[in-house]
Amino acid sequence: MSVRVDPNLMKELEAFGLKDANKCFHCGNCTAVCPLSTPENPFPRKLVKYVQMGLTDRLVERSEPWLCYYCGDCSDNCPRGADPGETMMVLRRYLTSKYDWTGFARKFYTSEKFEIIAVTIVGILVGLAMWIFHAGNPNMEHAQLNTVWPAPAIEIGDLIMAGVLSFFLLSNTYRCFKFVMGDLRTKIPIKIYVRKAWELVAHFLTQKKLGECTDKVQWLVHLFIMTGYSTVFMLVVIFLAGGIHVIGLSWDKIMFQRDVIYPFFHPVRLLGYYATAALLYGTTYALIGRIKKRKAPYKNSHGTDWMFLILLELTTFTGILVHFSRLLDLALTTYVIYVIHLMVAVPMLVLEVPFAKWAHLAFRPVVAYASAVKEEYLQGETSQA
Numbered sequence: 196m197s198v199r200v201d202p203n204l205m206k207e208l209e210a211f212g213l214k215d216a217n218k219c220f221h222c223g224n225c226t227a228v229c230p231l232s233t234p235e236n237p238f239p240r241k242l243v244k245y246v247q248m249g250l251t252d253r254l255v256e257r258s259e260p261w262l263c264y265y266c267g268d269c270s271d272n273c274p275r276g277a278d279p280g281e282t283m284m285v286l287r288r289y290l291t292s293k294y295d296w297t298g299f300a301r302k303f304y305t306s307e308k309f310e311i312i313a314v315t316i317v318g319i320l321v322g323l324a325m326w327i328f329h330a331g332n333p334n335m336e337h338a339q340l341n342t343v344w345p346a347p348a349i350e351i352g353d354l355i356m357a358g359v360l361s362f363f364l365l366s367n368t369y370r371c372f373k374f375v376m377g378d379l380r381t382k383i384p385i386k387i388y389v390r391k392a393w394e395l396v397a398h399f400l401t402q403k404k405l406g407e408c409t410d411k412v413q414w415l416v417h418l419f420i421m422t423g424y425s426t427v428f429m430l431v432v433i434f435l436a437g438g439i440h441v442i443g444l445s446w447d448k449i450m451f452q453r454d455v456i457y458p459f460f461h462p463v464r465l466l467g468y469y470a471t472a473a474l475l476y477g478t479t480y481a482l483i484g485r486i487k488k489r490k491a492p493y494k495n496s497h498g499t500d501w502m503f504l505i506l507l508e509l510t511t512f513t514g515i516l517v518h519f520s521r522l523l524d525l526a527l528t529t530y531v532i533y534v535i536h537l538m539v540a541v542p543m544l545v546l547e548v549p550f551a552k553w554a555h556l557a558f559r560p561v562v563a564y565a566s567a568v569k570e571e572y573l574q575g576e577t578s579q580a
């Protein structure tokens with residue numbers, strides 16, 4: 196079978212953050228120390244080689260970039276300073292742009308200017324919409340968001356946004372799955388897909404592979420950010436906005452924009468506190484780590500890494516301010532901070548979930564699942580031969 200070589204691949208990857216891969220002389224140290232590399236599936240050296248050789252087509256179908264959790268052990272042990280962990284990170288950005296059929300992810304990853312302009316435009320549009328569609332007679336004595344922005348309209352907007360985001364994310368995730376499975380996708384019996392389905396859930400909820408890395412703090416930080424974000428996402432988009440409505444509760448009890456303040460020990464309030472604390476700790480830790488460059492995964496920061504963390508930190512921080520100003524019943528303050536909160540949170544959701552960093556929340560467990568399915572099928576084939 197002929198293999199296409201792309202002489203411009205390294206140049207192209209530089210736009211995604213590639214720096215030192217050309218220093219690699221293939222000693223294999225990185226693969227030997229990687230806690231997640233296996234004899235059947237060795238990495239990262241193999242991927243660095245593909246990059247150097249310009250094997251674009253092979254890269255696109257590889258699962259390894261998603262099996263790497265960027266613990267940094269390989270980079271710490273590379274005698275040439277080739278930073279293989281960063282190469283794996285660059286490949287994840289590159290693959291995200293390959294899976295995305297709209298071409299938006301590519302622009303987002305390769306142009307800081309485009310990224311900043313896109314985030315700013317979406318933020319301004321949200322601010323304008325909140326200004327244009329506010330009700331004429333807001334309650335200025337008590338903080339009641341529903342008197343400024345009627346909640347059912349906000350909820351409908353929220354559900355439309357969730358639908359559009361899900362469409363882009365799921366279609367890109369399906370393309371990711373298709374690339375990784377290759378020709379085997381239709382050959383593998385459905386019962387193997389079903390038998391291995393638990394892998395999908397386990398990888399998503401526990402990030403269990405990262406737990407196998409030597410740096411347990413990194414696993415904890417990653418788990419906090421992931422569970423904190425998923426909890427908020429479920430509370431806002433699914434649980435509060437739509438899910439409970441199905442069982443017949445009225446809008447003012449279920450909407451994420453609500454004027455009812457739950458008692459302290461209400462499960463929704465406790466989940467909200469967990470998510471806020473987890474996001475605040477995880478994001479602040481990662482931001483300080485990147486500023487101080489204190490670990491291998493934080494030494495090289497791409498523009499999208501900063502944007503992701505800054506938007507997340509601002510969303511969490513403004514969310515806390517909204518919560519406390521509501522508790523203190525400060526009407527005008529609550530309304531102003533609420534608009535700022537949405538001007539930060541919506542661009543993060545609209546741009547990061549389907550097209551950038553957040554997409555890995557879907558790609559990584561799906562690829563781990565696809566790999567497990569393929570492995571079981573191929574083991575069966577070998578034992579029959």
Ligand code: SF4
Pocket residue numbers: 218219220221222223224225226240243272273274275276277278279
């Ligand atoms: S340890 Fe460094 S030089 Fe050795 S194979 Fe890995 S990337 Fe290349």
Ligand code: SF4
Pocket residue numbers: 228229230231232238239262263264265266267268269270279280283408
């Ligand atoms: S960063 Fe960690 S998980 Fe990723 S390839 Fe290097 S050693 Fe393996």
